[in-house]
Amino acid sequence: MVExxxxxxxxxxxxxxxxxxxxxxxxxxxxxxxxxxxxxRLSDTGFFRSVDVYARPGSEKGLVVVVVDVQEHRWPQYxxxxxxxxxxxxYVAPVGFVFDNFSGHGHRLDWESxxxxxxxxxxxxxQHPHLFADTAVLDVDLFSQDQSLPHYIRGAAVxxxxxxxxxxxxxxxxxxxxxxxxxxxxxxxxxxxxxxxxDPLLHGDLQRKRVTALGLGLQADTRDHVGHPxxxxxxxxxxxQAIGAGFGDLWFTKLTADxxxxxxxxxxxxxxxxxxGGLVTAGAxxxxxxxxxxxxxxxxxxxxxxxxAGWGTRLLSMQSELRFPFGAEDLAGPRHTGVIYYDAGGIxxxxxxxxxxxxxxxIGLGYRRRMRVLGMLxxxxxxxxxxxxxxxxxxxxxxxxxx
Numbered sequence: 001m002v003e004x005x006x007x008x009x010x011x012x013x014x015x016x017x018x019x020x021x022x023x024x025x026x027x028x029x030x031x032x033x034x035x036x037x038x039x040x041r042l043s044d045t046g047f048f049r050s051v052d053v054y055a056r057p058g059s060e061k062g063l064v065v066v067v068v069d070v071q072e073h074r075w076p077q078y079x080x081x082x083x084x085x086x087x088x089x090x091y092v093a094p095v096g097f098v099f100d101n102f103s104g105h106g107h108r109l110d111w112e113s114x115x116x117x118x119x120x121x122x123x124x125x126x127q128h129p130h131l132f133a134d135t136a137v138l139d140v141d142l143f144s145q146d147q148s149l150p151h152y153i154r155g156a157a158v159x160x161x162x163x164x165x166x167x168x169x170x171x172x173x174x175x176x177x178x179x180x181x182x183x184x185x186x187x188x189x190x191x192x193x194x195x196x197x198x199d200p201l202l203h204g205d206l207q208r209k210r211v212t213a214l215g216l217g218l219q220a221d222t223r224d225h226v227g228h229p230x231x232x233x234x235x236x237x238x239x240x241q242a243i244g245a246g247f248g249d250l251w252f253t254k255l256t257a258d259x260x261x262x263x264x265x266x267x268x269x270x271x272x273x274x275x276x277g278g279l280v281t282a283g284a285x286x287x288x289x290x291x292x293x294x295x296x297x298x299x300x301x302x303x304x305x306x307x308x309a310g311w312g313t314r315l316l317s318m319q320s321e322l323r324f325p326f327g328a329e330d331l332a333g334p335r336h337t338g339v340i341y342y343d344a345g346g347i348x349x350x351x352x353x354x355x356x357x358x359x360x361x362x363i364g365l366g367y368r369r370r371m372r373v374l375g376m377l378x379x380x381x382x383x384x385x386x387x388x389x390x391x392x393x394x395x396x397x398x399x400x401x402x403x
Contacts, residue, residue: 002030003058008069013047017106020130021045022053024066030055035066042070047101049073075099079112082374082399086296088147089303090399091116092374106130118303121145135175141168143188149287150302151198151309157302160198160206162287163191180220187212187248190287201309205285212248215240223262227376228325228333230270235259242284252284260403265322268334274319274403282313282350290315292347292360295398299343300362300382308349316354317345319403321366332370339366341380341402361385364393368401376400 004026007015019025021041024034039053050071055064076097084090096112108127114120121144128138144165150157166188173181192206199206216239223232237257244251256278263271278290289311294303298317321341325334346358364382371377378398 001063002026002028003060003063003065005066005068008067009071011070012072012104013070013101013106014104017101017104018042018068018070020106020134022066022068030064030066038066042068045101045106046098047073047106073100075102079110080373081112083114084296084398084400085119087291088119089117089294089296091119118149119145119147131171135173137172137174139168139170139172142166143168147287149291150304151202151286151311152305152307153197153201153309157305158195158197160195160202160286161193163193164188164287180218182217182219184215184217185213186215190285192287198309202286205287205310209249209285211242211250211288213240213242213254225333227370228337229262229272230264230268231262233259233261242288250283250285250288252281252288254278254280254284254288268325268329270323270325272321272323272403274317276315276317276319276345278315280313284313286311289313290347292317292345295378295380295396296402298345298360298362299341299364299380299396299402300384300394301360306345306360307347310349312347313350314348314352314354315345316347317343319343321402335370337368339368339380340364341366374399378402 002024005019005022005024007018022038024030024038035053035055039051042048042051042053048070052069053066055066058064076099079096079098080094081096082092091114093112093114096110099109101107102109106129108129111124113122124142126140131138146161146163148159148161150159166186168184168186170182170184173179187210189208189210191208195206217236219236221234223229223234235258240254242248242250242252258276260272260274265271280289291304291307291311292298292315293301293306298306319341321339324338325336326338327334327336329335342363344359344361346354346360348354362382362384364380366378366380369377376399378400380396382394
């Protein structure tokens with residue numbers, strides 16, 4: 001039985017924060033695996049340079065004292081990372097600093113500057129992970145970025161650079177009946193560049209606008225592994241309402257849903273399926289609408305190649321993969337994975353009626369190589385199919401799984 005818990009050294013972290021992750025209380029039974037699990041939880045926070053959790057004899061037979069020995073990080077810590085986003089494509093953040101647990105209360109704070117295939121900018125992120133007696137999480141993002149967004153006119157891509165900056169707040173419930181629900185508020189200013197080619201078509205969307213939107217989301221995650229799921233589900237549905245009346249310049253409603261299923265097959269093989277859809281009212285500018293085509297959308301086509309100029313207000317896409325891991329594997333997952341995939345999707349403008357004949361299709365083969373810093377390096381050889389004709393194969397190199 002646990003007689004008491006001792007925290008050695010002069011750590012910056014408050015004892016109640018350590019206890020929150022330790023999950024070992026006085027008077028409770030103790031097993032060897034409990035110490036290992038507690039050590040892993042503390043180490044996973046990233047707050048400490050080193051962690052040791054062990055037991056020594058207590059004042060009486062059958063009692064033990066749990067000793068927690070932690071060494072704090074000297075922050076700020078430099079961080080280099082790579083990643084990818086649905087709209088942003090792949091990116092790397094060569095300059096970033098982490099100030100996690102800066103006050104000893106378990107808060108998180110980090111700043112990074114990133115550049116990528118379609119986007120560059122910087123973000124300051126703050127998280128309070130244990131708000132209101134550990135019932136909720138508060139995330140605050142201050143951001144500034146430039147995005148290059150393509151529009152296809154008569155088969156040729158015309159790129160529009162949109163600068164934006166603002167703040168995003170998100171409140172996520174952790175317990176109770178509202179668990180898996182979150183509310184968010186974002187307000188940001190969009191500053192499209194003057195574009196002579198696009199002005200006749202998108203004149204109103206090329207003006208400086210402020211968007212203030214309230215959102216309500218539902219999310220779930222039952223995956224067994226974040227980087228290499230073999231079974232489970234990840235899903236998110238978000239309803240947003242942009243408001244004007246002095247808070248912003250635009251009114252529109254936006255609903256986006258994304259579901260991903262994973263199931264094991266024989267051996268280490270996995271089947272993965274994603275269904276993604278969205279609806280937005282006609283008042284939304286192109287940078288708040290949907291696109292189709294690209295390495296994180298419908299593979300085998302260029303980024304947003306299948307989108308109408310001005311982008312679409314209705315989207316439906318489906319992606320499926322058979323994943324075949326091979327070679328060495330560790331806790332982070334397999335280092336090599338072969339993939340066979342099939343994608344289908346369609347996109348529509350306001351007033352258009354979706355029909356099956358509007359769907360585009362692609363098939364392909366892929367190879368994934370897990371890297372230490374950049375994460376998953378992805379090679380896709382795709383064959384886009386339009387009706388009964390097929391284009392030549394296209395080879396793309398990107399970061400991360402398509403989903």
